Amino acid sequence: MSKPIAIQFGAGNIGRGFIGWLLHESGYHVIFSDVNADLVDEINRQKQYDVILAEENQTTTVINDISAINSQKNPEQLQAAIKEAEIITTAVGPTVLPYLAENLAAGIELRANEQPSSLVIIACENMIGGSESLKEAVYPLLSDKGVAYADKYVRFPNAAVDRIVPDQHHDNPLTVMVEPFYEWVVEKPKDEGITIPTISGMKLVDDLEPYIERKLFTVNTGHAVTAYLGYMKEIESIEDAIHNERILFAVRSALEETGALLIKKYQFSKKEHEEYIDKIINRFKNPYISDYVVRVGRSPIRKIGANDRFVMPAKQYVEAFNTTPKALSHAIAAALLFTYDGDHEANDLQKAIKENGLDATITAYTGIEPYTKLFEEVKEAYLELA
Ligand SMILES: NC(=O)c1ccc[n+]([C@@H]2O[C@H](COP(=O)([O-])OP(=O)(O)OC[C@H]3O[C@@H](n4cnc5c(N)ncnc54)[C@H](O)[C@@H]3O)[C@@H](O)[C@H]2O)c1
């Protein structure tokens, strides 16, 4: 009997190094869909790749029984695969996510005619409500028949994914080195009708919110503070940056603020949350991983957005404690000072500051209202750091 089909949109670091790996381990034939023609051709040529654990033993797993489709060149082939798939996952980046909607909608229309079986679509991106936002992009493209089908058979459960997979180069371009730690948490659909297929390593929960906020406001907040302060000090790697005492202090201070908020909001145990923070800081120190501040700091406009790792906890902190979070304000200011010209969002942000001024840029990109204490704190921190 042939294997069930899983489609992974994005054959990049997380696509190959984490989600594709777990789907393969769970018995799927994994079809990667990507727009990078070289990557797609290489997957179809080699039909396998190695995942290496970044630890002393460098344990290697071979991921085989895979193929790839170039979604730009062969959309019809992709839509036909969507018709057959049991599970679809994505790891393309939050800003790319809406561009997947057209092929997904066309594939769902094909299923509506011939495939009365359930389909689960999970966005594995660093964002709150990722799968839900993909659903919102797909539904307007569906016919009435497609909507009726999707309501009955298709679910878009939100997810939180955690595994550090840096940008890297190997002799074999498909090889990917990943940290040993991983966590994939998915919210169970509320209705009984559709169950999520069993995927090894995937944890199903009734309410994702505490998990995604704990992950985004700890791993990603801490990571981004390390990256932006490291960049300002001309330090290249995350490992070197986190070994800088001042940066470590700034990271811990920011995580104490997000931690205080999370503990209050979700009644986490203080001791367990402190252990979680320590574990994460140790992950940044992993000597077997070479991760760079410019990768971790990528897309600063996204990262200073109202629903992301700095501003969302900062605003909630103000509400919860009626005082401004100083370390998070510094972090937002450091992100505003990320001048790396290899990142188009960094370029756009610098252009906005130059052309529209600091005040207008803070409000436009963070949504923080002028004349609030948080706004003043961010501005003051920026002027201090600049
Ligand atoms: N790398 C990590 O440590 C890590 C960990 C957890 C979550 N994430 C999240 O996973 C997502 C992907 O990150 P990454 O590090 O793997 O990035 P990446 O750049 O390595 O991979 C993204 C892949 O998506 C492909 N892509 C771009 N547009 C596409 C499209 N329209 N259709 C199909 N594929 C397309 C790119 O060609 C690339 O291969 C992001 O949301 C990121 O926040 C990353």
Ligand SMILES: O=P(O)(O)OC[C@@H](O)[C@@H](O)[C@H](O)[C@H](O)CO
């Ligand atoms: O992927 P981003 O750009 O949202 O954030 C950069 C890193 O913090 C991120 O990729 C982490 O490595 C990852 O989230 C760890 O699980």
